[in-house]
Amino acid sequence: MSRFLGLLRRHAWAFALVLAIALLIANLMVSPNFLSPARLPATLATLAPFVLVGFASTPSILSGGVDVSVGPLATFINCLFVAVLLPSGIGDWYAAIPILLLTAAGIGAMTGVLVAVVRLHPVVASTGVLFVLIGLSITISKSPVSATPNWSDPLAQSFGWIPGALVTMGVVALGWFFLRRTAFVANLLATGESDVSAYGSGVNVTAVRILAYALGGLFAGIAGIALSALLQSSQSSLATTYALLGLAAAVLGGTALGGGKGGLLGTFFGALVIYLLQQLLTAAGVQPSLVQFAYGFALVVGVLVGATLLNSRRVRSRA
Amino acid sequence: MTEPTTSATRALTLPQPEPTGWPRFRDWALRTPFVQVVVLVALSALLVVTIPAFLVRPQAGIAVLTIAALLALASMGQTLVVIIGGLDLAVAGYITFGAMIASNATSRLGWPVSLAFVVVVLACGGVGATVGWLCHRFRIQPLVMTLGVGAMLTGGSMFIASGDYNGQPPAELRALAQLNGTTFGLPFPPIIGIVALLGVGLWLFLAKTAAGRRLYATGVNPVAANFARVKTSVVWTAVFAASGALAGLAGVFIAAFGAGWSQAVGDPYLFAGLAAVLVGGTTFGSVRGGFTRTALGALILTVLSTLIVSRGLSEAQGRIVYGIIILAVVALYGRERHVRDRF
Numbered sequence: 001m002s003r004f005l006g007l008l009r010r011h012a013w014a015f016a017l018v019l020a021i022a023l024l025i026a027n028l029m030v031s032p033n034f035l036s037p038a039r040l041p042a043t044l045a046t047l048a049p050f051v052l053v054g055f056a057s058t059p060s061i062l063s064g065g066v067d068v069s070v071g072p073l074a075t076f077i078n079c080l081f082v083a084v085l086l087p088s089g090i091g092d093w094y095a096a097i098p099i100l101l102l103t104a105a106g107i108g109a110m111t112g113v114l115v116a117v118v119r120l121h122p123v124v125a126s127t128g129v130l131f132v133l134i135g136l137s138i139t140i141s142k143s144p145v146s147a148t149p150n151w152s153d154p155l156a157q158s159f160g161w162i163p164g165a166l167v168t169m170g171v172v173a174l175g176w177f178f179l180r181r182t183a184f185v186a187n188l189l190a191t192g193e194s195d196v197s198a199y200g201s202g203v204n205v206t207a208v209r210i211l212a213y214a215l216g217g218l219f220a221g222i223a224g225i226a227l228s229a230l231l232q233s234s235q236s237s238l239a240t241t242y243a244l245l246g247l248a249a250a251v252l253g254g255t256a257l258g259g260g261k262g263g264l265l266g267t268f269f270g271a272l273v274i275y276l277l278q279q280l281l282t283a284a285g286v287q288p289s290l291v292q293f294a295y296g297f298a299l300v301v302g303v304l305v306g307a308t309l310l311n312s313r314r315v316r317s318r319a
Numbered sequence: 320m321t322e323p324t325t326s327a328t329r330a331l332t333l334p335q336p337e338p339t340g341w342p343r344f345r346d347w348a349l350r351t352p353f354v355q356v357v358v359l360v361a362l363s364a365l366l367v368v369t370i371p372a373f374l375v376r377p378q379a380g381i382a383v384l385t386i387a388a389l390l391a392l393a394s395m396g397q398t399l400v401v402i403i404g405g406l407d408l409a410v411a412g413y414i415t416f417g418a419m420i421a422s423n424a425t426s427r428l429g430w431p432v433s434l435a436f437v438v439v440v441l442a443c444g445g446v447g448a449t450v451g452w453l454c455h456r457f458r459i460q461p462l463v464m465t466l467g468v469g470a471m472l473t474g475g476s477m478f479i480a481s482g483d484y485n486g487q488p489p490a491e492l493r494a495l496a497q498l499n500g501t502t503f504g505l506p507f508p509p510i511i512g513i514v515a516l517l518g519v520g521l522w523l524f525l526a527k528t529a530a531g532r533r534l535y536a537t538g539v540n541p542v543a544a545n546f547a548r549v550k551t552s553v554v555w556t557a558v559f560a561a562s563g564a565l566a567g568l569a570g571v572f573i574a575a576f577g578a579g580w581s582q583a584v585g586d587p588y589l590f591a592g593l594a595a596v597l598v599g600g601t602t603f604g605s606v607r608g609g610f611t612r613t614a615l616g617a618l619i620l621t622v623l624s625t626l627i628v629s630r631g632l633s634e635a636q637g638r639i640v641y642g643i644i645i646l647a648v649v650a651l652y653g654r655e656r657h658v659r660d661r662f
Contacts, residue, residue, distance in 0.1 A: 118646075120649050121603050132638070133642075289474045292477070296471035307457040
């Protein structure tokens, strides 16, 4: 038992993994064909936006800040693609993907500049950007616009035998895998742990922060594409739903909100836990209101367990 | 022996001369909500110029004041939480719960209005106190904790009401917040007076009592506050309890104002309330925060959105202006120190 606890303590993502496995088993018991090959692409496609929005909020948290605007950024990219690019005839993949991703990364970098250069509190800066993005999304498409047939459809189905959602999530995971081998992620974690020490060690704290938010923006752009693939319409009303979901996924996955600890793997399992919990309760015929209650409860319990059982350092009071 | 006061030691030991002219004015303007008052006066003037009807019909002005009062009440608790350096994302949940009790418990279960008030204040205050204590005890970021609790409150309220959104607050409760209400014969709804009284009380508490000063001390530096024998755990518990109770109270009045509730009744007030706090100039763990500033922030935002609607812009464009205003105001004097200066 103590070895098990030790394992959970060493790996921040292990707790979310254990929860996800338990929920997966429960899901299989309620609906035995949950993982059947025929349903898998569709299941993964509904999971992808959750996971990607979670990924998007992770780099900024690792840098010691927080970005509440990544969810609305994903829905803004969704509206931009479906309601602007497709009708105006530049919706082909070779034109749309660079435009969408550059826009998303640029908006992320702008938030980063507000945090690192203008030196606003991260919550303030991203709340301001959140208002602007929600406003822009509603301006672009007040009511849902249906998408004309386009290239993004297979991303929610499958390319041959590969589920399309694996492509969107895989691109981000692969990118992060290589970034981990660069100095950037090491500097990012150092900045999050203690920006003063990182600054003293010669890390360009400002540049690292801006890059972290830009990276989050880029991931949010991919989330927006995955969302468009899933919905095939523009849904500006989803912005507030997704606003805080990514944050919850990252934190459930063991990423410390103070920064400096965690990674995308934990966020993946965190998002998986939230998704599986919702699926399980919906499949078991529980009312939507209780699903929301359970989501909040899981978040509270997850944070409490992470702060007490899994905290290897002795719990000190705030003094 | 050399002269003991060289220019370097003199600069360190002797008091600095009082700043004069522009630096002095700047210090004063940053200490007081000067910018907010100027912006509010300018916006109000613009509003009266664009819609002259505001001079003829006082009802329009009272409508603006009522909406601002509701926003100010919803962000009153958030102000306290932001002063101690936290953030309460459960505000929407408290408001939904308060609105649900005010609409459904009174009309379906026949609760008297006073009982509804007591239940809302006790339940929301109790939940808030638990949140504050847990966050302090286990060093949890209140951001996540309140996010989860907010979802639980909203989901729980919907479950208790079991999808019944047709409840209406009783007439005596609606008279407190609806626009045709009167206060002791004067033609404005009592909610404006209630919020003003609460605001004065909160100002007295924050500025004139030792407990209020302890709150600022905790926000600026919890470690130092602890050494000064401030019980920071009590401060955290009490502040989050107050935040919950006040937001729940706001929910009751919001239901009275809108004559009913829905599952999303609290959502607009979460980020708009935070915006009112930030535009007012209260920043995380700051000594300059206070409810006077938040009330000014709520007024600025309400006048601004009235102006935006009157100019024929949509609500969406209003949001964009909101965002830019938050960023501009906080950039003006809510900036943090460079890492170089904390080294």
